[in-house]
Amino acid sequence: MYVAVKGGERAIDNAHAWLAEERRGDQDVAELSIAQIREQLSLAVNRVMAEGSLYDPDLAALAIKQARGDLIEAIFLIRAYRTTLPRFGSSKPVETGAMRCERRISATFKDLPGGQVLGPTFDYTHRLLDFKLAAEGVAPEVPERPAAEGPVPHVAEFLNREGLIETAPAEDTPPPDLTRAPLEFPAERALRLQALTRADEGFSLGLAYSTQRGYARNHAFVGELRIGQVDVAMEVPELGFAIDIGEITLTECETVNQFKGSRTEPPQFTRGYGLVFGQSERKSISMALVDRALRWEELGEDNVGAPAQDTEFVLAHGDNIQATGFLEHIKLPHYVDFQSELELVRKLRREAGAAPMQEAAE
Amino acid sequence: MPDAAHIDRRGWLSLLAKAPDAEFLPLFDALGTLPDFDWLRAPEVGSVMVQGRMGATGAPFNLGEMTVTRCSLQLPGGQVGHGYVQGRSKPAAKAVALVDALMQTDAAARLRADILAPLMAGAAGRAETRARKAAATKVEFFTMARGED
Structure with missing residues (x-):
């Protein structure tokens, strides 16, 4: 059975335009730069590089911005980009x-x-919200000591x-x-x-x-x-x-x-x-x-x-x-698959419903 | 690591590959007029698969890729320069290849002083600062006197 498979282009374009606007958020609020994400959300950037399997902090920061902070979506973007790169070779094992x-x-x-x-660890912090960060976040002076060679x-x-x-x-x-x-x-x-x-x-x-x-x-x-x-x-x-x-x-x-x-x-x-x-x-x-x-x-x-x-x-x-990829694909159109399931359930119900009536008649 | 006056080709290419663009490119631009050259391989962005070793010392495994940009060029005098840099900067790869080629000419002494020495100092300074911050977070254990003795 064939069903209509075209249509929806306008709806898709408009959805993407709205997505871009929502991504930007309130325009009275300053826009995030890639450098800001790379420097100030560095652990998110690290996760995207690790699971995207591509070490490039700027690209990971861009992916996070494009994905509105959805890290799995950002990882997806990095994995897709990765496949476009020619492979120059393998490194020696890192020491x-x-x-x-x-x-x-x-x-x-x-x-x-x-x-x-x-x-620079979160260990031994009290996990209490630091409201000072909600105001101006000025980094403190970091103590230094002579380092061993x-x-x-x-x-x-x-x-x-x-x-x-x-x-x-x-x-x-x-x-x-x-x-x-x-x-x-x-x-x-x-x-x-x-x-x-x-x-x-x-x-x-x-x-x-x-x-x-x-x-x-x-x-x-x-x-x-x-x-x-x-x-x-x-x-x-x-x-x-x-x-x-x-x-x-x-x-x-x-x-x-x-x-x-x-x-x-x-x-x-x-x-x-x-x-x-x-x-x-x-x-x-x-x-x-x-x-x-x-x-x-x-x-x-x-x-x-x-x-x-x-x-x-x-x-x-x-x-x-x-x-x-496999999980989210089930939200995409499955009209034909479902149509056949629907037909099947209707048929089974007809048969199940018909049988007792037949018995009663006998 | 030897100093900038003695660093060999492996050393300067390794230094240049890791140099931050913001540090290297202004130094490179300050060199002024540069010679003509022919591309042997135009700048291209690609990846390198980074390997680790299981248990730090055992057999290798694939850890993931990193972005790398490379190119090769030749000066009219025949010197061939290769540029490899971490990341996706084609201008940086081209600049590295030019420095590499010019290091094989009588411009070498000037490049050692004007490019390699400041980059080495910058890299050493950054590493030293982070090492000093780390050292300040080293735990000094002390034991409380316990009355049993």
């Missing part, structure tokens, strides 16, 4: 051991080389020395790339980490929380959380050597998890890993917990049937663009 740390804390060791550096060692290295924690030996197998090949299961850890680092923050948080509440509990401690800048280096063929092509801010979380040992491994601590674009602390901790839960099979643990242990469940539902 987070050489990170210029702005924040570096450990929940497992009080006194550790490099110390506990709080950085040199890189800050990873906490896992201390446990490594005693052989108490699993090691992560370096190797250079080229990783799979889910932007180039469809996700296939079972997914190896490199693919899982790529999917997790761009997964929805809320979904990741919920799953990580479920492991803490007992659905595949893995007793995570935050061995280390660090935020700071790393250089991104790439081999440039026309030069014949590697150069830095940029500097990015990353958040890295390593969890230290209890492990009773298995047939092949002695009792030791195991690790979960989170690494996310920008200052993205909640996401990074969530990623590490979910990464650890998904490793049950390689560590010889029991599958207790928890959602966070189910690779296919986690990876197939963690991407908010795939999810929102």
Whole structure:
């Protein structure tokens, strides 16, 4: 059956014009600039870069403005833009051991080389609304102290020395790339980490929380959380050597998890890993917990049937663009589909209604 | 890192790729008249897939992409310059490629003094300020005297 599929252009154009006006809001209020969003809503910008899977603060700020602050819509815009870019190549793996740390804390060791550096954190704030910000927001003078030179060692290295924690030996197998090949299961850890680092923050948080509440509990401690800048280096063929092509801010979380040992491994601590674009602390901790839960099979643990242990469940539902695309498409016209459902229900009701009357007549 | 008088090609290209436009382009513009050149590759915006390592030290995985702009050009004297910059600025990529090419000419000493030295100082200053602010948030633990001893 064919039905009218044209029409609505004028309504759509007018809706978009109104959208643009609503986006701008009250014209007596000053318009937001991209720089203002980038500088003053930086954690929103970070989230859009992480889940949009493209590090470019100006583009993320533009996407947030265009999306009226709807971050998933902004992530959608970034993902769409990303597909238009030619890929120049892959970087060398970033060295987070050489990170210029702005924040570096450990929940497992009080006194550790490099110390506990709080950085610009919401922790220990009272979560009371600060009405001073509603007036003029003048930044306070920030105290400074002489800084130690040199890189800050990873906490896992201390446990490594005693052989108490699993090691992560370096190797250079080229990783799979889910932007180039469809996700296939079972997914190896490199693919899982790529999917997790761009997964929805809320979904990741919920799953990580479920492991803490007992659905595949893995007793995570935050061995280390660090935020700071790393250089991104790439081999440039026309030069014949590697150069830095940029500097990015990353958040890295390593969890230290209890492990009773298995047939092949002695009792030791195991690790979960989170690494996310920008200052993205909640996401990074969530990623590490979910990464650890998904490793049950390689560590010889029991599958207790928890959602966070189910690779296919986690990876197939963690991407908010795939999810929102499928979810929101059901609001678009389904007139023909529904017409057939309507016909079917009417037919079934006719048959159901006809039968008792027939029985009564007999 | 060596100083601006001794930085090698890898060093200056890395420095220029990360330099903020607002710092680099005014210094570049102040150079005055620039030589003619031929494009070997006109400026193009693209992406680079950034890799991380699982557990910080293990096998690599794909973390996500970043925007990069690149170009290549040649001076009448034959020197080839390559420009790579983070972000989407074609003027910056072109300026980097010109500096890279001119660093292979007798203009090198002047470029080291007028471009590389101030950019190195700017980068070091920014890193130092953030490191000093971080250092001020380092926790100094102290233990309360407890009467048991």
